[in-house]
Amino acid sequence: MLPHWVRVYRSENQITIQPNFDFFISSEQMAAVNDSTSVEVANQQSEQPGRAVVKRKPVFVKVGDLKPGTNGHTLAVKVLSSTTVLDKKSRNSSSFSSRPGAANTRIAECLIGDETGTILFTARNDQVDLMKAESTVIIRNAKIDMFKGSMRLAVDKWGRIEVTEPASFTVKEDNNLSLVEYELVNVAE
Secondary structure, three states: OEEEEEEEEEOOOOEEEEEOHHHOOOHHHHHHHHHHHHHHHHHHHHHOOOOOOOOOOOOEOOHHHOOOOOEEEEEEEEEEEEEEEEEEEOOOOOOOOOOOOOOEEEEEEEEEEEOOEEEEEEEEOHHHHHOOOOOEEEEEEEEEEEEOOEEEEEOOOOOEEEEEOOOOOOOOOOOEHHHOEEEEEEEOO
């Protein structure tokens, strides 16, 4: 039994469940992907003597292509709105705090999007300052978090948010991926 995310369509009299077939990859396909990736990295490292780390060029994805349970996304999006959900001061906000910025916990929900759709982004602490309405940002190494059965985009300590020049695209606001409900079910093999 393996857990998989499925899309749930609810109407007045019926519930329809549609499996998300993007996640059904055979072990042979996964082995082929892993083998080809390791060969490509080995070839790149042998071409560059003296360099231990090989950086890949970012592959930008569209909001409409995001799926539950995925990570490592790089997106260029516009911020449509930003709403502060939590602004909490620490009880012991002394000047002798062990971490800088430990006195505040701030969380904001931001509606972001591109020409394929929109999604809610959860901004934390310093990220709240960058996610201002009408700004254009590049989000690197983002992940999809599931909250009450819906998708939310988030960036943890391994990701990055950069404010960039205004984008020329118009946001497709009628395709909000955070309004689609998903359910985690066990699938027998």
